[in-house]
Amino acid sequence: MVSQNIRRRSITSTSSTVTTVQVEKDGAKSSYSYIKRGVQLVTWEHLPDWQKDNEHILSGYVKETNSIKACLHSLLFIHNESVNIFSHLVPAFCFMTTIIFDKYVVERYPTTTLKDYLMLDLFLFGAFTCLMMSSAFHCLKAHSPYVSSFGNKLDYLGIVVLIVSSMSSILYYGFYDNSFLYFTFSAITFTFGLSCAVVSLGERFRAREWRPYRAAMFVAFGLSALLPIFAGFLYYGVQETTIRVQLKWVVLEGVFYIFGALLYGVRFPERLKPGMFDIWGHSHQLFHILVVVAALCHLRGLLGSYTIVHTRLSSLTQ
Structure with missing residues (x-):
């Protein structure tokens, strides 16, 4: 009984x-x-x-x-998506605020032009788009199967936008004196970005049998960032390329992205003790936080590249 x-x-x-x-x-x-x-x-x-x-x-x-x-209404109380939502929602608004007040928060040099603000804002807008789409997806994913699926597509699209905007902005300063290399690698970046956008949004490519190909596409997209770095090594030398693109920040950015994705992929730490990390500290939350940290690393490197380029240009005009 x-x-x-x-x-x-x-x-x-x-x-x-x-x-x-x-x-x-x-x-x-x-x-x-x-x-x-x-x-x-x-x-x-x-x-x-x-x-x-x-x-x-x-x-x-x-x-x-x-x-x-x-x-x-679920924004008003705590559940297991709350950290996922706000860990991206708050930084998204911070990035957007920086776009609005960029002329006040970015140091201006005699050689600074509108194009510089556009390139800096390109990354900031990409970060805002990625984080806002992610936040919206986690807020609305409980609505229905259709809304959840559509939101998941937009979440992946936001990742594509962030990668394209990140690479394009840093390429602009890495190859500021070589238009051919800049446009060549920008074209490669946009081609990969468009391909990943198609497989992210296309219903056909979301089938289970396409999963390895989707993953391979995003891995290839990420690895394509190595091409301009190697080209820079050959054209400018290792030391000069390292300075131009602020390589230490770019590498650190990649470490945070990869480490976050690894935690998310293996479901650590919640797999060690199911139930303990339901509300605070599970892998998806850690991944979200590391994505924001990685974006801030890129912003630091981008501002460093901007400073180096215009310090050099300003010295030439004096």
Whole structure:
């Protein structure tokens, strides 16, 4: 005979009522909670199949809402996507604010032109686009299978935009005195970017059998950043290229991106103790934070390249 004990505990706050239900069957416990006003938090076993992605995250899920309003309401309380949302939403607005006030936050040299601001803003806009699309996806992914799938496509597209804008901006200063190399590698970057955008948005390429090809495309896109560096080594020499593109910051940027992706891929640390990192500290959150750190490394390197180029140009005009 199956023994079953049910315990119910309600906590009322100024904004909502949270009810926690614990069910015990033959010594095994499971629980779920829900918040009224149309937003329900559930555990892994109560999710529809389309929402299941990481079996090591056991609780704190916003169940399918079919409501934009309910998804937006989830911004007002803590669940297992909260850190994913705000870790990209807040930096996105910081990048956008920098675009608006770029003439006040970027040091101006006698040789600085409108094109410099456009190239700096190109990266800032790419970072804003990537982070905002990611934040929107994590906020709205509980809406429905269609919205989640579409948001996931835009999330990948944001990554493409960030890579293209990052590479194009640093190439501009790395090859500021060689238009041929700049336009050649910019064309390669845009070609890879367009290809990755197609496989990200095309429904046909999202099938399971296309997964290895999608992954290979993004890996090739990332590795294409090595081409202009090697070209710079041959044309300018290692030391000069290192200075021009602020290579230490570019390398550090790559380390953070790769380390974050590795954590996300192996589901660390939540795979070590499922349930412990449901709300704080799971791999996707760490990945998001490292993406922001990597973007800041690129910004630091880009501003360094801008400073070096215009310091040299200004000295020539004196």
